Amino acid sequence: MTTVAAPSRKQALSKIACNRLQKELVEWQVNPPVGFKHNLTDNLQRWVIEVAGAAGTLYANETYQLQVDFPEHYPMEAPQVIFLHPAPLHPHIYSNGHICLDILYDSWSPAMTVSSVCISILSMLSSSSIKQRPADNDRYVKNCKNGRSPKETRWWFHDDKV
Template identity: 60%
Template sequence: MTSSSTPRKGLSKIACNRLQKELVEWQVNPPAGFKHKVSDNLQRWVIEVNGASGTLYANDIYQLQVDFPEHYPMEAPQQRPADNDRYVKNCKNGRSPKETRWWFHDDKV
C-alpha cells in the first residue's frame, strides 16, 4: 500500500470480514452500471458508475470513493468530496446544501 491509500484507522475484525464478504458478492453479481476498481485497500473502495442512458450524462464514467470506518457496519461509510466542508460553509444564506441550486460546466456540450 502507498501512504495515500493507507486508512486512517485499521478495520476491526468484524468490519474486515464483512467487507471481504461484500466484495466477493459484488464481484460475483455487480449492480448494473457499476464497477469496483480493484485495489489493495479494503477500507477504501473506488466505484465506477456509468452515466444513465438517454441523459446528458450518458457515455460518461464517474468515480465514487467510499471510505469504510473502523467499525463498519455499525458505522456508515462516507462518500464526501475533498471540498465538501468549503461547499457546505459557503452555501447561499447558510441554507442546507439540499436547498442549493446546482449548475455545471461542460465544454463538450
C-alpha cells in the same frame, strides 16, 4: 487527473468490518450492480468505483469515480462516499465531490451495502432534470478546506425532487 482525498480515519478496520467487506466484495464480483465497476486494490478500507451514467439521462455516456472510505466500525457506521474530481454537475453534488444524500448520513442503516449505496447514487443522478451545482457550492467548498470530511457537515435534507 484524479486526486485522492486522505482517508477520513486512520484506525484499522474491526474484525466485523473486515468480514463484512470481504463478503460484500465477493458478492460484488459475482453480481456487480449494473453501471458500476470496482477497481480492485489490496486496500479493503478504500474502494474506488467507476460509475457510468445511465442511458437516457443527462449523464448518459459519462463516467465518474466514487471513492468509498470505510470506518473502523463499518457497517454500524456509514462509509464516507465522495466523487473524485471531476464530480458530476448535480444540484446535490458539490464541486469538491461531497454528496448530499441522506443515506450517507442520517438515514444510514447497517443493512445497506456498497451496492445499495451505488444504486442510490445512480438513481439520484438519473432523476436530475438539470446539470448545475448546489446554490451554496462556493461557500460550502470554501468551508471544507484542509480535508474536511462530508460527515462533519450538518446536512439539511429538504429537496426530494432531484
